[in-house]
Amino acid sequence: RKEVEQDPGPFNVPEGATVAFNCTYSNSASQSFFWYRQDCRKEPKLLMSVYSSGNEDGRFTAQLNRASQYISLLIRDSKLSDSATYLCVIDTGRRALTFGSGTRLQVQP
Amino acid sequence: DARVTQTPRHKVTEMGQEVTMRCQPILGHNTVFWYRQTMMQGLELLAYFRNRAPLDDSGMPKDRFSAEMPDATLATLKIQPSEPRDSAVYFCASGQGVSTDTQYFGPGTRLTVL
Numbered sequence: 480r481k482e483v484e485q486d487p488g489p490f491n492v493p494e495g496a497t498v499a500f501n502c503t504y505s506n507s508a509s510q511s512f513f514w515y516r517q518d519c520r521k522e523p524k525l526l527m528s529v530y531s532s533g534n535e536d537g538r539f540t541a542q543l544n545r546a547s548q549y550i551s552l553l554i555r556d557s558k559l560s561d562s563a564t565y566l567c568v569i570d571t572g573r574r575a576l577t578f579g580s581g582t583r584l585q586v587q588p
Numbered sequence: 589d590a591r592v593t594q595t596p597r598h599k600v601t602e603m604g605q606e607v608t609m610r611c612q613p614i615l616g617h618n619t620v621f622w623y624r625q626t627m628m629q630g631l632e633l634l635a636y637f638r639n640r641a642p643l644d645d646s647g648m649p650k651d652r653f654s655a656e657m658p659d660a661t662l663a664t665l666k667i668q669p670s671e672p673r674d675s676a677v678y679f680c681a682s683g684q685g686v687s688t689d690t691q692y693f694g695p696g697t698r699l700t701v702l
Contacts, residue, residue: 580631
């Protein structure tokens with residue numbers, strides 16, 4: 480089993496739709512969780528950290544489910560500009576973070 | 589607006605040649621990471637440094653890759669000799685504090701080895 484697993488997608492959704500991605504992790508002792516966004520041919524950029532209590536930033540909501548060992552990202556009212564690859568990033572017990580392979584989102588007009 | 593810088597942005601070279609990639613971390617950041625990204629493998633950690641000391645380079649092919657931080661403002665990743673399978677985008681990232689905190693990525697070096 481991979482340390483961090485994501486559905487590669489693509490998720491094709493119309494503008495205005497709500498879309499959610501999950502990411503599962505294997506190390507129950509993981510402490511740090513993030514979502515990064517990567518646009519085509521660009522570098523990954525931090526979208527948001529994921530806290531135990533969940534957190535919201537505008538149209539984006541991130542949640543952590545320790546019991547089932549996954550994190551989620553919910554995007555409401557999707558915009559064309561949300562089209563990107565979303566990387567799940569987790570502290571897997573190694574000395575650095577582990578990046579998932581990403582979920583591709585394509586928002587269509 | 590502080591950011592990580594990387595040079596060169598693009599590099600095309602022939603198999604067997606030496607390639608050196610450079611990274612300037614954000615001033616004040618004490619952790620520097622080197623990653624490689626390909627379509628097949630995704631983002632792989634090659635090596636990272638904290639306070640200029642190498643902490644983990646287990647992701648790096650030791651026979652041809654080397655990573656150094658000659659000073660706090662410069663990190664280098666060298667491939668000698670380069671091979672076609674090294675073709676990828678190489679990202680440098682920097683951060684403050686421990687290695688599991690937020691990282692800020694540079695724009696990457698797109699390497700093509702013919």
